[in-house]
Structures are given as C-alpha cells and as structure tokens.
Amino acid sequence: MDNSADLSTLEWSTPRPAAFTLAAGGLILLVAAVLTASDPVGVVLMGFAALLLLGFAGYALWIRPRLAATTDDPQPAITVRTLSGTHTYPRDRIDRIRLIDFRRIGRRTGQLEFDVLRDDAPSTAPADGLREDTRLVVFSRWDLGADLGDVADDLRRAGFVVEDQRK
Structure with a gap:
C-alpha cells in the first residue's frame, strides 16, 4: 500500500456529504411544494426554501477547495x-x-x-x-x-x- 501523499498542498472545503444533504432537503421541499399545490402561499414558501437549499448545495459543491x-x-x-x-x-x-x-x-x-x-x-x-x-x-x-x-x-x-x- 502506497501512503505517499503530496504534503505540499493542504486543502479545506465544505464536506461533500453536507452538500448532498442540503441538495436532498431541497428536493424534498420541491416535492412537498408540488404535493401541496392547493395552498399557493405554501407552494411559494416551500419552493423558495427549496431553491435556496439547492443553491447553497450547488455553491458548496462548486467552490472546492475553499x-x-x-x-x-x-x-x-x-x-x-x-x-x-x-x-x-x-x-x-x-x-x-x-x-x-x-x-x-x-x-x-x-x-x-x-x-x-x-x-x-x-x-x-x-x-x-x-x-x-x-x-x-x-x-x-x-x-x-x-x-x-x-x-x-x-x-x-x-x-x-x-x-x-x-x-
């Protein structure tokens, strides 16, 4: 087993599982917004929250390493x-x-x-x-x-x- 790693660069960023969890939460909120289509205010609020979570997840996955x-x-x-x-x-x-x-x-x-x-x-x-x-x-x-x-x-x-x- 080769454990030689390049120690000349140290990197830090948001953990991928956390970003995927945000994306999953955003998708769940989108589905919930569709299922509650009879409540227009709820659809808007859940849709907006879903977009925010998905945007934050995308940011955490795109900006790597931070x-x-x-x-x-x-x-x-x-x-x-x-x-x-x-x-x-x-x-x-x-x-x-x-x-x-x-x-x-x-x-x-x-x-x-x-x-x-x-x-x-x-x-x-x-x-x-x-x-x-x-x-x-x-x-x-x-x-x-x-x-x-x-x-x-x-x-x-x-x-x-x-x-x-x-x-």
Missing part, C-alpha cells in the same frame, strides 16, 4: 476560491491571519480571518501601522469542513503566522 495552502514554492501561499474566481496570495501579501471566536445567540462560534493586501497595495505598512488597503476573507467551520484550531495549526506548520485570539 482554502488551500501551498508550501512547495519558494514562499508559502494561500489560495482562496470564490464565485468570482481563484485568488492566490503569497505569504508576503498576507497582512494578518487571526483565529477568533465570539458569542452569537448564546453560543461561541469561531472564524478564521485573513487580511490580504490588494494587488495595488504596497508591501510596506504605513508609519502609523494601520492599513486601509487590505481585503478581509473570513472562513467558518462550515466553509472549511474542519476544526478551525486544526486548520490554524496546519497553517502554522506550513510557515504562516496565525494569531490565536480565542478566549
């Missing part, structure tokens, strides 16, 4: 995939990576935030240290399909500096 870290180049880089395309940021174009958590509706939720420099931004920070030429990219556990602490540890091992601001 985040990738490449370590085989002379300089580590992250690649972020969005609807508008794939964006690659070498380590010197990443201003800050933060792991944060906060309370939302009675429970703690986490986020992994990347402040990346825009293409036309200079690499050096202004004298006051405050940058206004960055782009914020935020990931949740749903986006990456993994524990955010584990993702942060993998990014650190890949050569990135990750601030842990969890409480």
Whole structure:
C-alpha cells in the first residue's frame, strides 16, 4: 500500500456529504411544494426554501477547495476560491491571519480571518501601522469542513503566522 501523499498542498472545503444533504432537503421541499399545490402561499414558501437549499448545495459543491495552502514554492501561499474566481496570495501579501471566536445567540462560534493586501497595495505598512488597503476573507467551520484550531495549526506548520485570539 502506497501512503505517499503530496504534503505540499493542504486543502479545506465544505464536506461533500453536507452538500448532498442540503441538495436532498431541497428536493424534498420541491416535492412537498408540488404535493401541496392547493395552498399557493405554501407552494411559494416551500419552493423558495427549496431553491435556496439547492443553491447553497450547488455553491458548496462548486467552490472546492475553499482554502488551500501551498508550501512547495519558494514562499508559502494561500489560495482562496470564490464565485468570482481563484485568488492566490503569497505569504508576503498576507497582512494578518487571526483565529477568533465570539458569542452569537448564546453560543461561541469561531472564524478564521485573513487580511490580504490588494494587488495595488504596497508591501510596506504605513508609519502609523494601520492599513486601509487590505481585503478581509473570513472562513467558518462550515466553509472549511474542519476544526478551525486544526486548520490554524496546519497553517502554522506550513510557515504562516496565525494569531490565536480565542478566549
């Protein structure tokens, strides 16, 4: 058995079973909307909910991998995939990576935030240290399909500096 894998690229995305579950839920709602055709308001609401679930499932399956870290180049880089395309940021174009958590509706939720420099931004920070030429990219556990602490540890091992601001 060959266990040699390419460890130069780490990838994270929404788990496929979760996306398929969303699609199944959307199809069930579509069938329910057809079966309740005598209730026009119900048909509209269930049809709209079904389309939202199917759209979200399609998004989760289309945008893969959501985040990738490449370590085989002379300089580590992250690649972020969005609807508008794939964006690659070498380590010197990443201003800050933060792991944060906060309370939302009675429970703690986490986020992994990347402040990346825009293409036309200079690499050096202004004298006051405050940058206004960055782009914020935020990931949740749903986006990456993994524990955010584990993702942060993998990014650190890949050569990135990750601030842990969890409480």
